[in-house]
Amino acid sequence: MVSDELPEIKIPPPGPRSCELSARLLAVESLAFEARRGARAATSGAEQSPIVYASGRGSNVFDVDGNRYVDLTAGFGALVLGHAPNAATEAARAVMSDLPLALGDVYASELKARACEALASLFPERGARVMLGLSGADAVTCALKTAVLATGKTEVVAFDGAYHGLSYGPLAACGLAPGFREPFAAQLGIEVTFAPYPSRTDSHALEASLAAVRAALKSGEVGAILVEPMLGRGGCVVPPASFLPALRSLADGAGALLVLDEVWTGMGRSGAMLACELSGVIPDVVCIAKGLGGGVPISACIGRGEVMEAWGRHGGSAIHTGTHFGSPPACAAALETIAAVRGGLAARAARVGDAFVEKLQEVRLGGVAPWSARGCGLMVGIELESAAEALGVSRSLLARGFIVLTGGKKGDTLTLSPPLTIAEELLTAFIPELVSAVAEHRRSAPGPRESW
Numbered sequence: 321m322v323s324d325e326l327p328e329i330k331i332p333p334p335g336p337r338s339c340e341l342s343a344r345l346l347a348v349e350s351l352a353f354e355a356r357r358g359a360r361a362a363t364s365g366a367e368q369s370p371i372v373y374a375s376g377r378g379s380n381v382f383d384v385d386g387n388r389y390v391d392l393t394a395g396f397g398a399l400v401l402g403h404a405p406n407a408a409t410e411a412a413r414a415v416m417s418d419l420p421l422a423l424g425d426v427y428a429s430e431l432k433a434r435a436c437e438a439l440a441s442l443f444p445e446r447g448a449r450v451m452l453g454l455s456g457a458d459a460v461t462c463a464l465k466t467a468v469l470a471t472g473k474t475e476v477v478a479f480d481g482a483y484h485g486l487s488y489g490p491l492a493a494c495g496l497a498p499g500f501r502e503p504f505a506a507q508l509g510i511e512v513t514f515a516p517y518p519s520r521t522d523s524h525a526l527e528a529s530l531a532a533v534r535a536a537l538k539s540g541e542v543g544a545i546l547v548e549p550m551l552g553r554g555g556c557v558v559p560p561a562s563f564l565p566a567l568r569s570l571a572d573g574a575g576a577l578l579v580l581d582e583v584w585t586g587m588g589r590s591g592a593m594l595a596c597e598l599s600g601v602i603p604d605v606v607c608i609a610k611g612l613g614g615g616v617p618i619s620a621c622i623g624r625g626e627v628m629e630a631w632g633r634h635g636g637s638a639i640h641t642g643t644h645f646g647s648p649p650a651c652a653a654a655l656e657t658i659a660a661v662r663g664g665l666a667a668r669a670a671r672v673g674d675a676f677v678e679k680l681q682e683v684r685l686g687g688v689a690p691w692s693a694r695g696c697g698l699m700v701g702i703e704l705e706s707a708a709e710a711l712g713v714s715r716s717l718l719a720r721g722f723i724v725l726t727g728g729k730k731g732d733t734l735t736l737s738p739p740l741t742i743a744e745e746l747l748t749a750f751i752p753e754l755v756s757a758v759a760e761h762r763r764s765a766p767g768p769r770e771s772w
Contacts, residue, residue, distance in 0.1 A: 327721020
């Protein structure tokens with residue numbers, strides 16, 4: 321395991337080199353990202369100018385100004401083995417010099433055969449079949465296509481707060497922010513009903529969610545119930561234990577597929593290889609990406625054998641492929657990642673993550689809990705009072721050397737998805753810095769703060 325180090329901030333971020341490079345990027349990159357930073361600055365009243373990464377190692381990131389950070393985001397959760405070098409990136413590097421690309425679905429590599437076998441073995445039922453891609457959105461697209469081929473039904477049930485990617489297909493089912501979807505609604509062409517996503521802390525939320533799903537299924541045209549076993553970008557919301565089993569039953573009764581988006585929760589992130597293992601539910605289709613390649617782009621849509629048979633009924637005219645799908649370096653990386661996560665990292669994520677959340681829940685400011693902490697494995701959400709506070713606190717944490725993201729449907733949650741290899745000492749060191757950042761923000765906020 322690469323040695324992890326505490327933060328070292330030499331120049332308050334963003335430093336001059338980060339500012340220079342950000343300005344150069346702004347001159348040529350899509351204006352959407354700068355507009356988003358401007359909106360966040362207006363919401364939070366805090367500077368949102370970015371730092372620029374120079375290198376990474378283990379759970380640390382170094383910026384171009386020489387600052388060292390603890391990375392609690394790990395490439396949006398993708399770097400489950402930490403920053404390079406790791407077993408996945410080294411395997412990909414070795415293969416790159418021999419065979420960077422095969423011929424996709426025409427003439428495959430040995431590594432593709434081995435990777436697909438390993439992926440099929442992850443599915444909780446024998447006989448599974450695999451379709452590879454590059455991103456989570458690729459995998460979800462493949463799953464939605466599978467649902468149409470297998471059921472003949474085009475409608476989808478999805479959930480508020482869910483994020484499945486921004487390419488067409490997944491975008492239609494994106495319940496995180498209507499603004500992602502609405503400008504393109506006329507082009508999406510998929511009828512999606514959104515049900516509320518239940519939290520295990522709300523006793524009434526489960527029945528409200530299931531009632532909405534039942535109502536949508538009455539049309540008889542729903543081919544897929546698409547759901548995250550735990551909301552990722554939506555704020556690391558953990559549902560009641562009976563949620564997925566109930567959806568499994570409803571899908572069976574309606575002749576729909578239960579599609580699990582495990583792009584974030586899979587590959588040990590939730591404390592298991594697949595989060596569905598924690599509820600004992602066998603999906604019809606599961607989507608894996610992010611952590612699968614340990615930093616190398618690769619995704620997989622894995623389905624029950626009888627469901628995936630639908631792809632063979634069209635004489636080969638219905639296919640889902642791409643030039644770089646199943647490239648040898650990506651397959652090599654996936655094989656190493658699967659071995660590492662199976663070899664103990666999933667169990668470690670469960671142990672370390674549970675202890676971390678427990679410590680977060682014990683914190684009090686003036687006798688009052690300053691936040692609501694939740695999570696499963698090393699997928700942790702810290703819900704604050706508002707989006708403004710979350711953005712302000714995340715910025716203060718950056719100045720202290722800790723990189724976090726904000727998420728949640730209201731934008732009020734810090735979302736943490738560190739490498740599964742992270743040293744526990746770094747998580748322990750993060751807590752007092754979080755306390756300090758929250759207290760600082762609330763002292764400076766207008767209005768009385770008697771509650772803490």
